[in-house]
Amino acid sequence: MTAKLSTIALTTLVVFACTSQARAVVFDDNVFFRPGDATWSLSHNPGTPDFYVAPPAIAPVSSGPAAFGVANSSDIPMLGDVDGNGLDDLVILRPGVQNFSWFAAHTADTNNDDAGELGAGGFSSVGSLGVVAGSEGNFLADFNGDGSDDLITINAGFDWFGLGSTNAGLGGGVFTSTSFGVAGDQPFVGDFNGDGTDDLGLYRVATGDIFTLNNTGGNFGGGGVVIAGPIGAGQDSVLVGRLNNDNFDDLMLLC
Amino acid sequence: MPLLNDGAGTFLPDLPFIQFGLDNGGDIPVLADIDGDGIDDIGFTRNSLEHFVLLSGSASLETWNFGQTGDIHLFGQFNIPEPKTFALLLIASVSLLFVRSPRWHFQKS
Numbered sequence: 001m002t003a004k005l006s007t008i009a010l011t012t013l014v015v016f017a018c019t020s021q022a023r024a025v026v027f028d029d030n031v032f033f034r035p036g037d038a039t040w041s042l043s044h045n046p047g048t049p050d051f052y053v054a055p056p057a058i059a060p061v062s063s064g065p066a067a068f069g070v071a072n073s074s075d076i077p078m079l080g081d082v083d084g085n086g087l088d089d090l091v092i093l094r095p096g097v098q099n100f101s102w103f104a105a106h107t108a109d110t111n112n113d114d115a116g117e118l119g120a121g122g123f124s125s126v127g128s129l130g131v132v133a134g135s136e137g138n139f140l141a142d143f144n145g146d147g148s149d150d151l152i153t154i155n156a157g158f159d160w161f162g163l164g165s166t167n168a169g170l171g172g173g174v175f176t177s178t179s180f181g182v183a184g185d186q187p188f189v190g191d192f193n194g195d196g197t198d199d200l201g202l203y204r205v206a207t208g209d210i211f212t213l214n215n216t217g218g219n220f221g222g223g224g225v226v227i228a229g230p231i232g233a234g235q236d237s238v239l240v241g242r243l244n245n246d247n248f249d250d251l252m253l254l255c
Numbered sequence: 256m257p258l259l260n261d262g263a264g265t266f267l268p269d270l271p272f273i274q275f276g277l278d279n280g281g282d283i284p285v286l287a288d289i290d291g292d293g294i295d296d297i298g299f300t301r302n303s304l305e306h307f308v309l310l311s312g313s314a315s316l317e318t319w320n321f322g323q324t325g326d327i328h329l330f331g332q333f334n335i336p337e338p339k340t341f342a343l344l345l346i347a348s349v350s351l352l353f354v355r356s357p358r359w360h361f362q363k364s
Binding site: 026027028029030031032033034035036042044045077078079080081086087088107109114115116118237239240241242243244245252254 | 284286287288289290291293294295297323325326327328329330331332333334335336
Protein backbone atom coordinates (compact mmCIF):
# COMPACT_ATOMS: atom_id res chain seq x y z
CA MET A 1 0.00 0.00 0.00
CA THR A 2 2.81 2.40 0.88
CA ALA A 3 4.60 1.66 -2.36
CA LYS A 4 1.39 2.13 -4.29
CA LEU A 5 0.66 5.47 -2.62
CA SER A 6 4.23 6.59 -3.23
CA THR A 7 3.91 5.67 -6.87
CA ILE A 8 0.67 7.60 -7.15
CA ALA A 9 2.18 10.60 -5.37
CA LEU A 10 5.28 10.53 -7.55
CA THR A 11 3.16 10.23 -10.67
CA THR A 12 1.03 13.13 -9.51
CA LEU A 13 4.09 15.24 -8.86
CA VAL A 14 5.55 14.46 -12.25
CA VAL A 15 2.28 15.24 -14.01
CA PHE A 16 1.91 18.46 -12.03
CA ALA A 17 5.48 19.49 -12.75
CA CYS A 18 5.02 18.89 -16.46
CA THR A 19 1.67 20.59 -16.75
CA SER A 20 2.75 23.54 -14.65
CA GLN A 21 5.48 24.29 -17.14
CA ALA A 22 3.47 23.47 -20.24
CA ARG A 23 2.02 26.33 -22.21
CA ALA A 24 1.08 26.93 -25.76
CA VAL A 25 3.98 28.44 -27.59
CA VAL A 26 2.66 31.13 -29.86
CA PHE A 27 4.85 33.05 -32.22
CA ASP A 28 3.30 35.94 -34.05
CA ASP A 29 3.65 35.67 -37.79
CA ASN A 30 4.19 38.44 -40.26
CA VAL A 31 1.77 39.24 -43.03
CA PHE A 32 2.22 41.99 -45.50
CA PHE A 33 -0.35 43.56 -47.77
CA ARG A 34 0.85 45.15 -50.96
CA PRO A 35 -1.60 47.91 -51.96
CA GLY A 36 -0.33 48.11 -55.51
CA ASP A 37 -1.74 44.72 -56.45
CA ALA A 38 -3.76 43.88 -53.31
CA THR A 39 -1.73 40.77 -52.66
CA TRP A 40 -1.02 39.31 -49.26
CA SER A 41 2.00 37.29 -48.24
CA LEU A 42 2.50 35.36 -45.07
CA SER A 43 5.76 34.49 -43.40
CA HIS A 44 5.29 31.78 -40.82
CA ASN A 45 7.46 32.44 -37.82
CA PRO A 46 9.44 29.26 -37.31
CA GLY A 47 10.50 30.22 -33.83
CA THR A 48 13.77 28.35 -34.10
CA PRO A 49 15.03 29.50 -31.71
CA ASP A 50 13.85 33.04 -32.10
CA PHE A 51 11.99 34.89 -34.74
CA TYR A 52 13.25 34.62 -38.27
CA VAL A 53 16.53 32.87 -38.80
CA ALA A 54 19.18 35.28 -39.85
CA PRO A 55 19.57 35.69 -43.60
CA PRO A 56 20.39 34.35 -46.00
CA ALA A 57 19.40 31.01 -44.56
CA ILE A 58 15.66 31.57 -44.70
CA ALA A 59 13.32 32.95 -47.27
CA PRO A 60 9.80 34.19 -46.67
CA VAL A 61 7.13 31.58 -47.16
CA SER A 62 4.27 33.07 -49.03
CA SER A 63 0.87 31.49 -49.17
CA GLY A 64 -2.68 32.46 -49.71
CA PRO A 65 -4.84 34.09 -52.30
CA ALA A 66 -3.06 35.87 -55.08
CA ALA A 67 -5.12 38.90 -54.33
CA PHE A 68 -7.72 39.87 -51.78
CA GLY A 69 -8.94 43.41 -52.07
CA VAL A 70 -8.79 46.00 -54.79
CA ALA A 71 -5.42 47.10 -56.11
CA ASN A 72 -4.47 50.74 -55.71
CA SER A 73 -7.59 51.48 -53.76
CA SER A 74 -8.41 52.77 -50.30
CA ASP A 75 -8.79 49.24 -48.93
CA ILE A 76 -7.49 49.00 -45.37
CA PRO A 77 -5.94 45.65 -44.36
CA MET A 78 -6.64 44.21 -40.92
CA LEU A 79 -6.10 40.90 -39.14
CA GLY A 80 -8.39 39.08 -36.75
CA ASP A 81 -9.78 35.66 -36.01
CA VAL A 82 -13.29 36.32 -37.24
CA ASP A 83 -14.39 32.68 -37.45
CA GLY A 84 -13.01 31.61 -34.10
CA ASN A 85 -10.84 28.75 -35.34
CA GLY A 86 -7.74 30.02 -33.56
CA LEU A 87 -6.08 31.36 -36.69
CA ASP A 88 -6.15 34.98 -37.73
CA ASP A 89 -7.96 35.87 -40.93
CA LEU A 90 -7.39 38.56 -43.51
CA VAL A 91 -9.87 41.39 -43.34
CA ILE A 92 -10.39 44.26 -45.73
CA LEU A 93 -12.13 47.40 -44.55
CA ARG A 94 -13.40 49.24 -47.61
CA PRO A 95 -14.58 52.84 -47.33
CA GLY A 96 -17.57 53.49 -49.56
CA VAL A 97 -19.34 56.69 -50.38
CA GLN A 98 -21.18 56.62 -47.07
CA ASN A 99 -20.41 53.39 -45.21
CA PHE A 100 -17.69 50.83 -44.70
CA SER A 101 -17.86 47.35 -46.12
CA TRP A 102 -16.00 44.50 -44.45
CA PHE A 103 -14.60 41.44 -46.19
CA ALA A 104 -12.76 38.48 -44.70
CA ALA A 105 -10.67 35.68 -46.19
CA HIS A 106 -10.57 32.90 -43.63
CA THR A 107 -7.38 31.11 -42.73
CA ALA A 108 -7.51 27.35 -42.30
CA ASP A 109 -5.00 24.56 -41.90
CA THR A 110 -6.34 22.37 -44.66
CA ASN A 111 -3.22 20.25 -45.07
CA ASN A 112 -2.81 19.67 -41.33
CA ASP A 113 0.74 20.91 -41.15
CA ASP A 114 -0.10 23.23 -38.23
CA ALA A 115 0.47 26.24 -40.47
CA GLY A 116 -2.61 28.03 -41.73
CA GLU A 117 -3.23 28.73 -45.39
CA LEU A 118 -4.57 32.16 -46.26
CA GLY A 119 -8.07 32.11 -47.66
CA ALA A 120 -8.40 28.34 -47.45
CA GLY A 121 -11.33 28.59 -45.03
CA GLY A 122 -13.69 30.55 -47.27
CA PHE A 123 -14.90 34.08 -47.20
CA SER A 124 -17.43 36.24 -45.41
CA SER A 125 -18.52 39.85 -45.56
CA VAL A 126 -20.69 42.53 -44.05
CA GLY A 127 -22.04 44.91 -46.61
CA SER A 128 -22.39 48.01 -44.49
CA LEU A 129 -21.26 48.83 -40.98
CA GLY A 130 -19.93 52.19 -39.93
CA VAL A 131 -20.04 55.69 -41.35
CA VAL A 132 -17.02 56.78 -43.32
CA ALA A 133 -17.35 60.54 -42.82
CA GLY A 134 -15.66 61.52 -39.58
CA SER A 135 -15.02 57.94 -38.52
CA GLU A 136 -13.12 57.74 -35.24
CA GLY A 137 -11.92 54.18 -35.70
CA ASN A 138 -12.62 50.59 -36.65
CA PHE A 139 -11.50 47.52 -34.75
CA LEU A 140 -11.64 43.76 -34.73
CA ALA A 141 -12.07 42.58 -31.16
CA ASP A 142 -13.89 39.85 -29.29
CA PHE A 143 -16.32 41.91 -27.25
CA ASN A 144 -18.64 39.00 -26.41
CA GLY A 145 -16.00 36.46 -25.46
CA ASP A 146 -17.04 33.74 -27.89
CA GLY A 147 -13.56 33.37 -29.37
CA SER A 148 -14.21 35.13 -32.65
CA ASP A 149 -13.25 38.71 -33.31
CA ASP A 150 -16.21 41.01 -33.82
CA LEU A 151 -16.57 44.26 -35.71
CA ILE A 152 -16.44 47.57 -33.91
CA THR A 153 -16.87 50.91 -35.58
CA ILE A 154 -16.97 54.40 -34.07
CA ASN A 155 -18.66 57.35 -35.72
CA ALA A 156 -17.89 61.04 -35.51
CA GLY A 157 -19.97 61.45 -32.36
CA PHE A 158 -18.15 58.65 -30.56
CA ASP A 159 -21.05 56.28 -30.86
CA TRP A 160 -19.60 52.77 -30.80
CA PHE A 161 -21.34 50.02 -32.78
CA GLY A 162 -20.47 46.36 -32.43
CA LEU A 163 -21.55 43.47 -34.61
CA GLY A 164 -20.71 39.99 -33.45
CA SER A 165 -19.03 37.41 -35.63
CA THR A 166 -19.82 33.72 -35.61
CA ASN A 167 -18.07 30.53 -36.66
CA ALA A 168 -19.21 31.43 -40.18
CA GLY A 169 -17.17 34.62 -40.06
CA LEU A 170 -18.09 38.28 -40.18
CA GLY A 171 -21.53 39.29 -39.00
CA GLY A 172 -24.44 37.18 -37.92
CA GLY A 173 -23.94 37.83 -34.22
CA VAL A 174 -25.28 40.25 -31.66
CA PHE A 175 -25.47 43.95 -32.46
CA THR A 176 -24.80 46.43 -29.70
CA SER A 177 -23.99 50.09 -29.34
CA THR A 178 -23.09 52.73 -26.82
CA SER A 179 -21.82 56.29 -26.61
CA PHE A 180 -18.38 56.68 -25.10
CA GLY A 181 -15.89 59.49 -25.57
CA VAL A 182 -15.65 62.99 -26.91
CA ALA A 183 -14.00 64.61 -29.89
CA GLY A 184 -10.22 64.37 -29.68
CA ASP A 185 -10.15 61.13 -27.72
CA GLN A 186 -8.09 58.24 -29.05
CA PRO A 187 -10.08 55.00 -28.92
CA PHE A 188 -8.57 51.57 -28.37
CA VAL A 189 -9.77 48.09 -27.47
CA GLY A 190 -8.38 45.25 -25.37
CA ASP A 191 -9.08 42.96 -22.45
CA PHE A 192 -8.24 45.20 -19.55
CA ASN A 193 -9.96 43.31 -16.76
CA GLY A 194 -8.87 39.81 -17.72
CA ASP A 195 -12.35 38.39 -18.22
CA GLY A 196 -11.72 37.15 -21.75
CA THR A 197 -13.79 39.82 -23.46
CA ASP A 198 -12.31 42.86 -25.11
CA ASP A 199 -13.24 46.18 -23.58
CA LEU A 200 -13.47 49.69 -24.96
CA GLY A 201 -10.91 52.32 -24.09
CA LEU A 202 -10.18 55.99 -24.58
CA TYR A 203 -7.05 58.03 -24.20
CA ARG A 204 -7.86 61.69 -23.63
CA VAL A 205 -4.85 63.37 -25.12
CA ALA A 206 -5.35 66.77 -23.52
CA THR A 207 -5.50 65.52 -19.96
CA GLY A 208 -3.79 62.15 -20.15
CA ASP A 209 -6.78 60.38 -18.64
CA ILE A 210 -7.47 56.77 -19.57
CA PHE A 211 -11.04 55.52 -19.62
CA THR A 212 -12.11 51.94 -20.13
CA LEU A 213 -15.63 50.66 -20.56
CA ASN A 214 -15.70 47.00 -19.63
CA ASN A 215 -17.91 44.61 -21.52
CA THR A 216 -19.94 41.82 -20.08
CA GLY A 217 -22.55 39.58 -21.60
CA GLY A 218 -21.79 40.68 -25.11
CA ASN A 219 -23.01 44.19 -24.49
CA PHE A 220 -20.88 47.27 -24.48
CA GLY A 221 -20.45 48.78 -21.06
CA GLY A 222 -21.93 46.10 -18.85
CA GLY A 223 -18.88 46.19 -16.63
CA GLY A 224 -18.87 49.90 -16.02
CA VAL A 225 -16.30 52.62 -16.55
CA VAL A 226 -12.83 52.59 -15.06
CA ILE A 227 -10.84 55.79 -15.00
CA ALA A 228 -7.09 56.04 -14.63
CA GLY A 229 -4.82 58.97 -14.94
CA PRO A 230 -3.89 61.57 -15.67
CA ILE A 231 -1.02 59.75 -17.29
CA GLY A 232 1.21 61.02 -20.02
CA ALA A 233 -0.85 63.90 -21.35
CA GLY A 234 -0.08 64.92 -24.90
CA GLN A 235 1.36 61.64 -26.10
CA ASP A 236 1.08 60.82 -29.76
CA SER A 237 -0.67 57.49 -29.81
CA VAL A 238 -1.60 54.38 -27.87
CA LEU A 239 -0.62 50.77 -28.50
CA VAL A 240 -2.28 47.81 -26.82
CA GLY A 241 -0.39 44.61 -26.07
CA ARG A 242 0.69 42.09 -23.48
CA LEU A 243 3.74 43.56 -21.84
CA ASN A 244 3.99 41.42 -18.78
CA ASN A 245 3.00 37.94 -17.70
CA ASP A 246 -0.50 38.58 -16.44
CA ASN A 247 -3.76 38.13 -18.32
CA PHE A 248 -4.48 41.80 -18.78
CA ASP A 249 -3.78 43.84 -21.85
CA ASP A 250 -1.42 46.74 -21.28
CA LEU A 251 -1.02 50.12 -22.90
CA MET A 252 2.00 51.77 -24.34
CA LEU A 253 1.91 55.47 -25.03
CA LEU A 254 4.13 56.76 -27.78
CA CYS A 255 5.49 60.23 -27.75
CA MET B 256 7.29 55.34 -24.43
CA PRO B 257 5.54 55.34 -21.08
CA LEU B 258 4.32 51.88 -20.19
CA LEU B 259 1.03 51.33 -18.43
CA ASN B 260 0.67 47.95 -16.82
CA ASP B 261 -2.88 47.14 -15.99
CA GLY B 262 -2.35 45.25 -12.76
CA ALA B 263 -5.76 44.58 -11.30
CA GLY B 264 -7.64 45.99 -14.25
CA THR B 265 -6.73 49.59 -13.71
CA PHE B 266 -3.73 51.19 -15.25
CA LEU B 267 -0.73 51.89 -13.14
CA PRO B 268 1.79 54.27 -14.60
CA ASP B 269 5.30 53.05 -14.98
CA LEU B 270 8.33 55.12 -15.74
CA PRO B 271 9.08 55.95 -19.31
CA PHE B 272 11.30 53.06 -20.21
CA ILE B 273 12.74 53.38 -23.61
CA GLN B 274 13.49 55.68 -26.45
CA PHE B 275 13.20 53.61 -29.54
CA GLY B 276 12.81 54.69 -33.10
CA LEU B 277 12.66 58.04 -34.77
CA ASP B 278 9.71 60.36 -34.50
CA ASN B 279 10.53 62.12 -37.73
CA GLY B 280 11.42 59.12 -39.83
CA GLY B 281 7.98 57.74 -40.51
CA ASP B 282 8.52 54.83 -38.19
CA ILE B 283 5.45 52.69 -37.53
CA PRO B 284 5.45 51.10 -34.08
CA VAL B 285 4.50 47.46 -33.68
CA LEU B 286 3.78 45.24 -30.71
CA ALA B 287 3.97 41.51 -31.44
CA ASP B 288 5.14 38.40 -29.65
CA ILE B 289 8.03 37.52 -31.88
CA ASP B 290 9.86 35.05 -29.67
CA GLY B 291 6.86 33.23 -28.26
CA ASP B 292 7.52 34.04 -24.60
CA GLY B 293 4.00 35.34 -24.09
CA ILE B 294 5.14 38.93 -23.88
CA ASP B 295 4.82 41.29 -26.79
CA ASP B 296 8.02 42.60 -28.27
CA ILE B 297 8.54 46.15 -29.40
CA GLY B 298 9.44 47.04 -32.90
CA PHE B 299 8.88 49.52 -35.63
CA THR B 300 8.89 49.65 -39.35
CA ARG B 301 10.39 52.38 -41.39
CA ASN B 302 8.52 53.70 -44.40
CA SER B 303 10.99 52.50 -46.98
CA LEU B 304 10.77 49.02 -45.59
CA GLU B 305 12.65 46.09 -46.98
CA HIS B 306 14.28 44.48 -44.00
CA PHE B 307 13.73 43.20 -40.53
CA VAL B 308 16.27 43.97 -37.87
CA LEU B 309 15.81 41.94 -34.73
CA LEU B 310 17.58 41.58 -31.47
CA SER B 311 17.99 38.10 -30.12
CA GLY B 312 17.86 37.32 -26.45
CA SER B 313 21.60 37.70 -26.33
CA ALA B 314 21.26 41.15 -27.82
CA SER B 315 22.78 40.08 -31.10
CA LEU B 316 21.42 41.68 -34.19
CA GLU B 317 19.36 39.83 -36.75
CA THR B 318 18.48 41.24 -40.12
CA TRP B 319 16.04 39.83 -42.55
CA ASN B 320 15.04 41.00 -45.99
CA PHE B 321 11.31 40.96 -46.48
CA GLY B 322 8.75 42.81 -48.53
CA GLN B 323 8.99 45.93 -50.57
CA THR B 324 8.72 49.62 -49.95
CA GLY B 325 5.08 50.50 -49.44
CA ASP B 326 4.01 47.14 -48.07
CA ILE B 327 1.76 47.26 -45.03
CA HIS B 328 2.99 44.85 -42.39
CA LEU B 329 0.72 43.19 -39.86
CA PHE B 330 1.34 40.58 -37.21
CA GLY B 331 -0.97 37.78 -36.19
CA GLN B 332 -1.37 34.13 -35.37
CA PHE B 333 -1.38 31.81 -38.36
CA ASN B 334 0.03 28.67 -36.81
CA ILE B 335 -1.70 26.08 -34.67
CA PRO B 336 -0.14 26.59 -31.24
CA GLU B 337 1.14 23.41 -29.67
CA PRO B 338 1.55 23.01 -25.93
CA LYS B 339 5.20 22.54 -25.14
CA THR B 340 7.10 22.12 -21.94
CA PHE B 341 9.94 24.46 -21.41
CA ALA B 342 11.56 26.44 -18.69
CA LEU B 343 10.21 29.92 -18.52
CA LEU B 344 12.77 32.21 -19.93
CA LEU B 345 12.80 35.91 -19.50
CA ILE B 346 14.67 37.59 -22.21
CA ALA B 347 15.59 41.16 -21.60
CA SER B 348 17.43 43.14 -24.10
CA VAL B 349 17.54 46.81 -24.65
CA SER B 350 19.15 48.54 -27.49
CA LEU B 351 18.74 51.56 -29.58
CA LEU B 352 18.89 51.22 -33.30
CA PHE B 353 19.08 54.18 -35.52
CA VAL B 354 19.71 53.22 -39.07
CA ARG B 355 18.60 55.03 -42.14
CA SER B 356 18.16 52.03 -44.37
CA PRO B 357 14.70 50.49 -44.76
CA ARG B 358 14.54 48.05 -41.93
CA TRP B 359 12.41 46.62 -39.17
CA HIS B 360 13.48 47.03 -35.62
CA PHE B 361 12.40 44.97 -32.68
CA GLN B 362 13.21 45.23 -29.06
CA LYS B 363 12.51 41.83 -27.64
CA SER B 364 11.12 41.46 -24.17
